[in-house]
Amino acid sequence: MTKESQLKRFGISIHEDLLDRFDILVRSRGYVGRSEAIRDAMRLFITQWELETKQEGSAATLSVVYRHKAKLMAELTNAQHGSNANVISTMHVHLTHSHCLEVLTLSGKGERIRELADRISGLTGVEFAKLFMFSIPESSDHDHSH
Ligand code: NI
Known part of the structure; x- marks a missing residue:
């Protein structure tokens, strides 16, 4: 990140079984907590979307x-x-x-x-x-x- 941006909090609704599976990943990959893992997942998701909508190359x-x-x-x-x-x-x-x-x-x-x-x-x-x-x-x- 080029400049310091503000941390925001938000709540999400999620089915328990999906959350359980996510928590297993959070633990086994050594994340400090869910927030860190969700940030990583969002970056990956956004990067993939940006690539998929790129015009060429x-x-x-x-x-x-x-x-x-x-x-x-x-x-x-x-x-x-x-x-x-x-x-x-x-x-x-x-x-x-x-x-x-x-x-x-x-x-x-x-x-x-x-x-x-x-x-x-x-x-x-x-x-x-x-x-x-x-x-x-x-x-x-x-x-x-x-
Ligand atoms: Ni074959």
Whole structure:
């Protein structure tokens, strides 16, 4: 923070089971209290939202675990071909006899990446879908040799 801002207090209503799960996280991650953990969660939530509404320069990975079924695999492929985000690469891992893992690398406008992620995570048979979005850093003169 660039300047000292005032601390504000607010109350929230929350279901007990969600609070219980949150408190487990607060303890196990060593937070001083709920307030500190909520501040962290809010920063993360806001940063993610800012990235997703950015006009350009966003990139992401989307990891998807799903049941290996021909219909679902066709829908996954259709979603990628129909997307307005750039699908840079896909990696497919045959995890078990019944499940596959697919990791997509994406770039483009944040909202288009989010649209594709939402479409894929909503497909029947998708068991986990996790989007990690970030801003593509500006390139520098730093020598990057392999
Ligand atoms: Ni597979």
